[in-house]
Amino acid sequence: METRRKFKGSDAFLAESARTIYNLFTQDLERFTAFNTRFTSEYAAAFLHQIDAADTVVTDVSTLAKQGVETQKVLIEMQNASRVYNRIKSHAMWAFPDNPAVLKEFTTGYRDASKNQPKMLVFLETLEKVVTNYLDDLTDVTKGGMPASIVEELATIKDELKSANTQQEVYKKQRLVITQDRISALNDCYTTLVQIINTAQLVFANEPAKRAQYSYRPTTGSSSITDFVGQVAPNETKVITQVSYDKESFIGFENRGETTLQFDISTDEVTLNGNMVELESGAINNQPMEWLLADVTNGTKVNILAYNPSTTSTGSYWVSTDV
Template sequence: MKKKEVVRGYNFSDGKLVTTVNAKIAFVRRDAAAFTEFGITAAMVDELESKTNLFSEGVTDVELVSDQTEATGTKDALANQLQEAIRGVMSRVVLKYEDNTAKYKKFGTEALSKQSDAQFLVVASRVFRVGTDMLPDLGAHGLTAAMLNNLKAIRDDLEQELISMNLKISDRDIEQESRVEGGNAIYTTLVKYTNTGQSIWASKNVAKYNDYVIYNTDSGEDPESPENPV
């Protein structure tokens, strides 16, 4: 069975989650005696703090997107080089064979810029292979083995960069899922503790009750009182 997509259980940012947890932990420690009556011990609070610190120090999506963007940029640059190399070959092929002939069409370079990455690699391999076979006839028009070998080298570099890019995309997906799961676990524990805090002070102390309120909004603040701190 396919795993369901993991969805964040809180609406504010991960940074806001961390600062909210740290703030609420301070209140829980202040009221430790009352929390002990509910089975929430200092060790449990320490564990939440430790998990939150690890979460805070984890790789963020901004970093992963940057890595992915860099890999995509490298891939695009290599693709442009490969297109130029292929055009360099074909500009010599057309001097020998008109573009409507079977021998020209054997290279299969029509609509080169519209090919998918996978198809583009296949086209490049074919140009190298066919060009090598026809080199004795095309040498007179300036095609050389060095040009074909350079094309093949760029093609192989592009293939490796595509693999690297796809791995980075996969790594980002995995890390995002793991981070969402980690954040949700922290938030779930936080809500349990703050709900307990509200229960403790609901009929005793309004100020302390408010210490345990979490606003699950984009900003993490009271939607009716934007200036009201969490």
């Protein structure tokens, strides 16, 4: 299954935010450890390693550079193929000026081949056979006047185009693995970031200003991502929005108020019956729809719900979806 980003915002924003939270976390490590003994110096070191890996993803342009190199190789060999074809066609026109049927053997298929590497490879294979069939006329100094070396040049260009095309296809497949590894590194960093942010909301339950420092609030210019900000009255179950179910799409939740809120997706407007997300004040969470509500067919209309269990306090939320 394809690995997808668990987080909202850019890769660079995630890496920058994680480093900021790391610095806060190490300053407050004793308080975190007192709350939960899993938060140790080793945990902090592992988080820093994840941040460094995320930074490497953000700054490493070698993947794109390598892709450009492989593409350039193919373009060069395609140009070479067109050049040798035009050269051979010129000699064929000298050799067979009054025989359009023979000339057609040299030219058929070139137009489509000039736009497609695999088709060009097939075309060059065919052209090589045609040249061999008419080699005497092509190289005759009184007819085609073609240097014999062009036959070898045609074979070389064909082999080099085949090699360049193969390398490009291999890299395309390798790139999928590289991309998945890069996304996994970012997701690992985000997962730890969320653990720290959410725990901070409990560690500093009586310190609103401190809680506010531990936050992750990206902005995005993507037209495919929609944000919903609103309030939930005491003891209210609110339909935030209705979306089409996509099991791999993520929904982001943030509790921006002072009271605990519960979130879920449902096929009706009142029932939180899936894997409910419960967030303390200031906490965040991102989950795929499949985790929130399994056994639903893609495309089914579902409601994103927020429930405020408090009987006295109004809750505030931020929800983000990319469907």
